Amino acid sequence: MQQNNTNQGLSQSEIYDLYAPAVYGKILGIVHKGPIADKILEKVFIDAFKNKTAHNNHLKTPLMSMLNQAREKSYKTIRALSIFTECCAGCSVCIKGKK
Amino acid sequence: MSTVLKRNNVFIKGEGEKVILFAHGFGCDQNAWKYITGAFVPGHNLVLFDYVGAGNSDLSAYDAEKYNSLDGYANDILDICTELKLKDVIFIGHSVSCMIGALAAIKQPGIFKKLVFICPSPCYINQGDYTGGFDQETIDSLLEVMEEDYISWARSLAPAIMSKENDAGLGEELSDSFCSIDPVIAKQFAKVTFLGDNRKDLPLVPVESLTIQCSDDMIAPVAVGQYINEHTPKNTLIILEAFGHCPHMSHPAETIAAIRSYM
Numbered sequence: 166m167q168q169n170n171t172n173q174g175l176s177q178s179e180i181y182d183l184y185a186p187a188v189y190g191k192i193l194g195i196v197h198k199g200p201i202a203d204k205i206l207e208k209v210f211i212d213a214f215k216n217k218t219a220h221n222n223h224l225k226t227p228l229m230s231m232l233n234q235a236r237e238k239s240y241k242t243i244r245a246l247s248i249f250t251e252c253c254a255g256c257s258v259c260i261k262g263k264k
Numbered sequence: 265m266s267t268v269l270k271r272n273n274v275f276i277k278g279e280g281e282k283v284i285l286f287a288h289g290f291g292c293d294q295n296a297w298k299y300i301t302g303a304f305v306p307g308h309n310l311v312l313f314d315y316v317g318a319g320n321s322d323l324s325a326y327d328a329e330k331y332n333s334l335d336g337y338a339n340d341i342l343d344i345c346t347e348l349k350l351k352d353v354i355f356i357g358h359s360v361s362c363m364i365g366a367l368a369a370i371k372q373p374g375i376f377k378k379l380v381f382i383c384p385s386p387c388y389i390n391q392g393d394y395t396g397g398f399d400q401e402t403i404d405s406l407l408e409v410m411e412e413d414y415i416s417w418a419r420s421l422a423p424a425i426m427s428k429e430n431d432a433g434l435g436e437e438l439s440d441s442f443c444s445i446d447p448v449i450a451k452q453f454a455k456v457t458f459l460g461d462n463r464k465d466l467p468l469v470p471v472e473s474l475t476i477q478c479s480d481d482m483i484a485p486v487a488v489g490q491y492i493n494e495h496t497p498k499n500t501l502i503i504l505e506a507f508g509h510c511p512h513m514s515h516p517a518e519t520i521a522a523i524r525s526y527m
Contacts, residue, residue: 253291
């Protein structure tokens with residue numbers, strides 16, 4: 166994770182403690198399921214700590230960047246699960262249209 | 265029961281000389297055909313089976329190398345046909361099974377009389393002018409999610425996905441359906457399915473075929489059906505009013521009518 170004025174000098178565990186509640190709330194608001202949210206949260210922070218979370222925009226704080234990542238990963242997960250569900254013998258769309 | 269028939273949990277029913285072979289799609293098993301098989305029992309011998317990894321197939325027969333391409337699954341279909349001495353088979357495949365059936369027919373055209381493709385796709389990823397329905401990133405996300413406990417996740421989300429327009433009973437039916445595949449095998453099957461590109465095989469299909477496409481299908485859009493129709497010799501395209509990716513389950517009457525009109 167890039168350091169800037171908002172988290173400079175903080176350890177990874179301190180950054181986690183600082184941002185995780187807000188990021189988790191964002192994720193849970195999209196996926197609605199704790200086990201799924203847990204995994205996405207883990208991925209968001211792994212990416213952040215590996216410097217994969219880009220926040221070069223000076224107007225973005227690390228939290229904003231992680232919230233963006235959280236939103237993106239959450240929707241991708243939902244989309245992926247929808248595809249899987251659709252393929253699996255009776256997706257939402259096909260069952261609802263049963264004649 | 266022979267090894268082949270046990271491996272693929274082959275089930276035969278019906279009466280008659282004409283043979284219809286039903287091949288289920290990704291994430292399903294032979295139970296997926298339960299809404300339409302009854303219509304074809306009179307006058308036909310129906311052969312149903314589970315791919316290795318699905319339903320009540322023999323999981324010990326799974327070979328990651330063999331099933332690293334659709335060819336492995338096509339060879340299993342040919343094994344079944346050989347074992348049962350089937351000829352002039354009408355093959356009805358759903359989703360990825362359509363291309364598996366096409367490959368089997370290319371390998372041994374003498375076995376098949378007609379192919380019926382329900383919601384087929386030769387390639388799921390958009391490439392150049394070709395519309396497959398998905399971008400690479402979406403498929404990568406799907407495969408990434410399948411590294412997790414995706415079946416439980418999908419099961420837990422199914423009622424939420426369906427809740428607005430379906431009743432709880434249908435949600436339970438959907439949840440139960442997730443139990444029919446082995447999660448590890450399904451991951452590799454998904455990779456083979458969604459990363460594959462069988463467009464080059466379409467012109468080689470040696471027998472006449474029917475493409476049945478739904479009017480609104482997030483997995484295989486209408487454009488895919490049109491592509492198959494344009495690139496496959498002796499192919500007929502029927503676009504159903506039905507929507508979704510499993511019309512044989514959701515709209516069995518319309519699906520049966522389309523198949524009958526062709527047969």
